[in-house]
Amino acid sequence: MPAASSPLPIAEVIPALRAALAAHPLVVVQAPPGAGKSTALPLDLLQEDWLAGQSVIMLQPRRVAARAVASRLAEGLGEAVGETVGYRVRFESRVSAQTRLEVVTEGILTRRLQRDPELAGVGLVILDEFHERSLNADLALALLREVQGALREDLRVLVMSATLDPDLPVRLGAPLVESAGRAYPVEVRYLPTDPVGRVEDAVARKVRQALAEDEGDILAFLPGVREIRGAAAQLTDSGALVLPLYGDLSVKEQRRALLPDPAGRRKVVLATSIAETSLTIDGVRVVVDGGQSRTQAFDPATGLTRMVTGRVTRDSATQRAGRAGRTAPGVAYRLWSERTQPLLPPARPPEVLEADLAPLVLELAAWGAPDPTALAWLDAPPAPRVDTARLLLRGLNALDDTGRVTPEGQRLLEFPTHPRLAHLLTGGAQAGLGPLAADLAALLEERDPLPPGSGADLTERVAALRDGRAGRGDRGDAAVLERVERLSRQWRGLLGVRPDNAEPDAYALGELIALAYPERLALAREVLPGGARGRFLLAGGQGVALPEGDALAGAPALAVAHLDARALNPQNAEGRIYLAAPLALSTLDARAGWAEAVRWDARTGTLLAQRERRVGALILETRPLKDLPAELRVAALAGAIRAEGLHLLTFSREAEALRARVQSLRHWHPEADWPDLSDAALLDTLEGWLGPVLGTARTRDDLGRLNLLPALEALLPWPLPQQLGDLAPTHLTVPTGNRIRLEYRADGSPPILAVKLQELFGLEQTPAVNGGRTPVLLHLLSPAGRPVQVTQDLRSFWNSSYFEVRKDLRGRYPKHPWPDDPWTHAPMKGTKRRGV
């Protein structure tokens, strides 16, 4: 059992770590929470000789954690933050000339590397919480390895991970230093069965039980703010101090959740996954894990993201449970059954495999790596995602066609935000809309300040922000608006504009949104066939809708900023619009261009050939296209046939026979050059063989009426037609002089000759095709055309089965002759005798 006063476990491995870092540029430390790796180890390393007085940068994935870790480290030195130990996060830094250990969040390091790739004066970079595999931590590591290889062989990198993953040091080619943790035992308790119903209800129930049965403060994990509010409402009469904890809270509110209640009451903290790592909440001895977590899923097909609530991963659950054992032995209630536990996903995939890569691709292009996949990644960003990101960035004029950063791209990087919003800011400023762009970009980055049910119109949000700023009113969530204003101030500073508190122009907002989200311009379906009020089509092709009764529903066009790709109607994949501004049709029109469109309309079965004025999928105006170039028509019809199937074409009996004959010859003579007339091959080569006979066909009926025989015959150059006739004749002449059609099969089996038995009287041997090499398969028929026998050996039929068959036929067809010597008897066409 660990005791709080004993030396930290990490102290035992410090000599090994020093040795490793002295010898290797990259070292991995794996130590469970409580080992002291974040709060003690960096101070020890500051004394290293190889550091030669240079400073240390320590990366933290979250701002709260960066501040907290810096405080703990400074405390360890008996100093204030900002002396030897400082921190730097967005909007806030506490560093001084004497600072030698700087705790920073991830984006700060990326930007610093851009400005100063050599990291002058820095001897060691520590990547803490690396097991989280955040996009920026992966990026930082890739960049740091690049720096080590090219510019700074002396730079050390220390990767710290709270989970034991033997793979990590192997994949990094780095020595591993492993430390024990120091934590009190935590007893994990599962439910007997998986719960049904809402997670907030189950969590509230379990918290009540824990308040009655267990000691110490309680930390409960819920997927999001909504559930936290729901659970809090059920616990108001519990007697405990119930505090929410999530990222959108102000620093002050977060601190309340972290510190003990001054009044000494028991504390219940209802938290999102923010409390999973980094934050130590004093006095927590009970964890209630609701078993869910909410994450953002990026859909590469639409380029849209949506929130998804999923089951907690096993490594997250371990982290959550560990929170109960930081200060004393504890208990962790897991609101799922022990049987379910092994079925949970082990860990979240690294963010780089799932995220929107536009910011990363732009960063790397500016870094001088237009091909991001070429860096030394632990997991390389997936190439299709990189392509999607490049496409977007080219649309924002941030990259050129070769993937290199443009001057506009460089400019976008001056704004610490997504390239889309940076483009909104620069483009807006150029259009003289700088102050509005600053307000809008800030609003789009933050949570919606207005309560649910306020409608989707962004104009209302800008008005609320400006009213607050001008002291005209206090609509909306004050804490959110305060954060929005801080962002807006940052943007105004970078743009060099002053705040504007006038009534916002709704249509100007639409134009600004179009700069950031060109594929989210939307046209009302009301103007389209079958459209309904409030439903829109995005330029990107996706259908979206406003909630019932939204005031924007009457707008002819919208610029949509925030939407959830599938929230409104998962059945037809219709998205839900959360934030938008009305768009003037003239704005849409100004962005539109004429293009020739030749495409198959599957609904009506016709070839559409028109000039269209369009923005992406939005068609504003059409004109018929005269003098349609033949190759466009052929390509469109070929595409239609490929999409709907070869059955759009009608192969006549002759055409099918020709195909079967040629396919048979391909089987019989694979060495010869018979063309492939199979379905697959014909579909592959439609343009070539069908093109010449398409004429003016433009409907499904036209296609069905085409005479395909000449087109197929054209595929047989001389001397193939003659050889085809010789080797695979269409008909055979039987002893009566009748020409009987042969039925060929594409699989090369012998062709079938269906013929009345009597017509073969006088014929001794099975007739053959393929130059006499392939006897036909005889389907011998009765005088009435009924099948009697199938044979490929006529001689043996005459000698044996014929006499069996004759008994039966004689009874049924007494007027017909049934001779004893069929092979010499004259053939018969009917009942009347012909010939001798």
Place this chain on the structure above:
DNA sequence: CTCTCCCT
């Protein structure tokens, strides 16, 4: 009743 986390 969308909103885990992050940015010179």
